[in-house]
Amino acid sequence: MDATQVDSYLHRIGAMRTERPTVEALRELQLRHLRTVPFENLSIHLGEDIALEEQALHDKIVRARRGGFCYEVNGLFAALLTALGFEVQLLQARVYGSEALGIPYDHLALRVTTADSTGPWLVDVGFGAHSHYPLDLTARGDQADPGGTFRIAEAPYGDLDVFKDGEPEFRLDLRPRALADFAAGCWWHRTSPESNFTRSLVCSRLTSEGRVTLSGRKLVTTVSGNRHERELATDPEVLAAYREHFAITLDHCPEPALFPPPAPAASGGGGMPDGGCG
Incomplete structure (x- = not known):
């Protein structure tokens, strides 16, 4: 990522170029990203290609x-952090469903090392309703965050389990990966009738007061812990909601692919705000 691309990316999320790759800078970048770039799977339902290449992203x-889902937003965020001097490794994870773990390469998360001898940190801007700030990968107790209480625990074969409010979210494999390694998982989530992403439509963004999510035609806003739902009856209402809440302008409404409704035990995909994590 060259200097012009870095500057345009920072402008996109309303951030300044960091002087040093410190944990304070990392926290600021993650929060600004979550509040600006939506977690969304619209490309699947608009017939758009998804290329896991830096320029395309x-x-x-x-x-x-x-916005995008985990492979896209975390993949590009990794490139930005690397360009700003952070040491970044891409990690694969399997998302917990109600009965079992999802597929390998179900989720892409980031291991980030800063220049101030802290961390390493688990950074994730692609798991929907997750932590607002980086999580300490070395800590094994509770980690308080505006998004919930998180805990990282040892798992078999050297993996780590990530919990939110006592519930397991995903199992993290600590071996470094390349972005191209996630192509098969991305293809599966784009095409499989068993994927939550082919059977449901989501666009979600953290706000300063809570979260806003457009799930199909249902607009869900959470303000100071109070949740409000509203069904949008017409296409113009849906398109206006995309513009108002996510700054996304579409010429027609995306519609979910014609697959059966999601099964309760369906797995994977990097989190689905207001629709269940995998």
């Missing part, structure tokens, strides 16, 4: 001012 997320 920059064109979509920065130039076109869209």
Whole structure:
């Protein structure tokens, strides 16, 4: 990522270029990203290609001012952090369903090392309703965050389990990966009738007061812990909601692919705000 791309990315999320890659800078970048770039799977239902390549992701997320799911937003955020001097490794994870873990390469998360001898940190801007700030990968007790109480625990074979409010979210494999390694998982989530992403439509963003989510035609806003739901009856209402809440302009409404409704035990996919994590 060159200097021009870095500057345009920082402008997209309303952040300044960091002087040093410190944990304070990392916290600020993660929060600004979560409040600006939506977690969304619209491309699947708009018939758009999803290319796990840096230039394609920059064109979509920065130039076109869209969002994406874990492989896209965490993949590009890793490139930004690397360009700013952070040491970043891509990690694969399997998301917990109600009965079992999801597929390998179900989720992409980041291990980030800063220049101030803290961490390493678990950074994730692609798991929907997750932590607002980086989590300490070395800590084994509770970690308080505005998004909940998180805990990282040892798991078999050297993996780590990540919990939120006492419930397991995903199992993290600590071996470094390349972005291309996630192509098969991305393809599965784009095409499989068993994927939550092919059977449901979501666009969600953290706000300063809570969260806003457009799930199909249901608009869900959470303000200071109070949840409000409203069904949008017409296409113009849906398109206006995308513009107002996510700054996304579409010429027609995306519609979920014609697959059966999601099963309760369906797994994976990097989190689905207001629709269950995998």
